[in-house]
Amino acid sequence: MxxxxxxxxxxxxxxxxxxxxxxxxxxxxxxxxxxxxxxxxxxxxxxxxxxxxxxxxxxxxxxxxxxxxxxxxxxxxxxxxxxxxxxxxxxxxxxxxxxxxxxxxxxxxxxxxxxxxxxxxxxxxxxxxxxxxxxxxxxxxxxxxxxxxxxxxxxxxxxxxxxxxxxxxxxxxxxxxxxxxxxxxxxxxxxxxxxxxxxxYDETIFKPMDKEAVRKELGIHREGYKYVGFVGNLIPIKRADKLGEIFHLIAKEIPETFFIIVGDGPLRKKIEKETKGLNIIFTGRLPQKDVAKYMNAMDVMVLPSRNEGWPCVILEAQACGTCVIGSSNRGIPEAIGFPEYVVEEGDQFEERFARRVVEVLNEGYDVNRILERAKGFxxxxxxxxxxxxxxxxxxxx
Missing domain, CATH: 3.40.50.2000 (Glycogen Phosphorylase B;)
Known part of the structure; x- marks a missing residue:
């Protein structure tokens, strides 16, 4: 054929x-x-x-x-x-x-x-x-x-x-x-x-790594810190315009949080300005093998998008053993697969989203359960x- x-x-x-x-x-x-x-x-x-x-x-x-x-x-x-x-x-x-x-x-x-x-x-x-x-x-x-x-x-x-x-x-x-x-x-x-x-997702690239080791390799290791990240284009449909607000709300509850933004786009300068004073790194666009390292460095990856078809980054992060918290829009709940990590669209979305991230950072999650789900994709x-x-x-x- x-x-x-x-x-x-x-x-x-x-x-x-x-x-x-x-x-x-x-x-x-x-x-x-x-x-x-x-x-x-x-x-x-x-x-x-x-x-x-x-x-x-x-x-x-x-x-x-x-x-x-x-x-x-x-x-x-x-x-x-x-x-x-x-x-x-x-x-x-x-x-x-x-x-x-x-x-x-x-x-x-x-x-x-x-x-x-x-x-x-x-x-x-x-x-x-x-x-x-x-x-x-x-x-x-x-x-x-x-x-x-x-x-x-x-x-x-x-x-x-x-x-x-x-x-x-x-x-x-x-x-x-x-x-x-x-x-x-x-x-x-x-x-x-x-x-x-x-x-x-490519299982030869997106796979679990030792978080402490990869943070040291990337030069972002901070003893006792939690790590929250975003991977994607910095555009309104990804709700990247609200990342600054969400990150500040998280940092208010857990000051020792390090933020990672992997990706680029027209909203980058706005986000850089809004996140001044936070512990944060902007990597720009990266090859997939480097994206996988940063996903492994995260405790939680966020995807608050206003619209998505099937966001590949969710399964890629899960294949690294990283919990993903996303909005309830379009294909995101299907891709996440765990309703407890989906935040419903609606009033005070950013506050509720940040609160859920804080809860997961404090309570932890079952890494093996997340890895097992990713295997089918x-x-x-x-x-x-x-x-x-x-x-x-x-x-x-």
Whole structure:
């Protein structure tokens, strides 16, 4: 069986962890001897647009990395210029027009008749799912779409008709959480072809380490201190704008707390300003092996997000034996798996969230129970389920 993967989630030159959950699953496909090619759909600015972006934002557009962890990506990129922006702006069906351009470029580079199946990851501003549908219809191939989170939670409500059409016509749709599937159903999707398969974690990287030893190695050891951390993009949807408030509330109850923020984003300067005076470290973005060390250094990892599909960081932290406390939003409760570590959304959320973290720091938790839960979510287990879907779809076609 030969599979064509089309994705708009992929590593970038300034963030090699972007779309890491796609990289990891593709790497594990290889261990099952799956024959595949992976196309990353993106766009790049014209010289004038790049110059304008650099002047306005301080950087030019991001570039796709073509190889990460022995996984090769074939970038298919459309140039965004003034003429194309005007054209897209005037068209109601610009999504379809855009994807037909991607289709043409893919056809020039690949022999589509060679593939048994097309599998799209993501339905974001560059809709991989629609490109897969257009190709599948022309070449009479089955196609699958995997939905990861914001594609349903943020994008689908604004383009319900086209999203529902794509999902209904797919041979199978994979959602990373039950909550994400229910959200799609609330927007008009029947769910007739849906299956829930979450993202996984790499057990060779995320595994328990001695906390004292790893804190010393990282240069953050403080005798008698508790360690609380956050891993992710510093953006509003992660509720990173409230980390300063939450951390201060925790420190008020347990002054000897060391805080760790792994990640970067537009809210970083705001958080740095708000957390002045706390024992805190900002690491920026890190390779996965270093993320695992900081997760092991934490007693509790927090994820107070306003929205999530299936946050991989939860299982990664649990695989390190670290307790995760999260909000009740979307896929977070499913990923955590323990209701006692979920804080309900609502009034005085930050105060209640901080209080729960303090309680867990004081009371402790069963590390073995957390480790045992994580075992079922290794990438090998997850990919095996996806390959079963592939086989079923190809047999039916």
């Amino acid at each position: 030969k599979v064509l993967i089309i994705t708009n989630l992929f590593p970038l030159n300034n963030n090699s962890n972007s779309g890491i959950f796609v990289v990891q699953r593709l790497r594990h496909y290889k261990s099952f001897n799956v024959n595949l090619d992976t196309i990353s759909l993106g766009h790049h600015n014209s010289k004038i647009a790049s110059l304008l972006e650099k002047l306005l934002r301080g950087h030019s557009n991001k570039k796709t990395l073509e190889e990460v962890e022995n996984v090769k990506f074939y970038p298919v990129s459309i140039e965004i210029n003034l003429l194309r922006l005007i054209k897209y702006g005037l068209l109601r069906n610009y999504f379809t027009v855009l994807c037909k351009e991607y289709k043409k470029m893919i056809e020039e580079a690949f022999n589509l008749n060679e593939y048994d199946l097309i599998h799209a990851h993501g339905m974001y501003s560059v809709p991989a799912g629609l490109t897969a549908k257009i190709l599948a219809e022309k070449y009479r191939k089955p196609f699958i779409v995997t939905l990861h989170g914001s594609d349903v939670n943020l994008f689908m409500p604004h383009r319900k008709e086209i999203y529902v059409s794509i999902l209904e016509s797919a041979s199978a749709t994979i959602f990373v959480s039950k909550a994400l599937l229910e959200k799609a159903k609330s927007l008009g999707f029947s769910g007739k072809n849906a299956v829930v398969i979450p993202n996984g 290794t990438w090998r287990n997850i990919v095996e389920k996806e390959i079963d879907v592939h086989k079923r779809v190809v047999l039916k076609s």
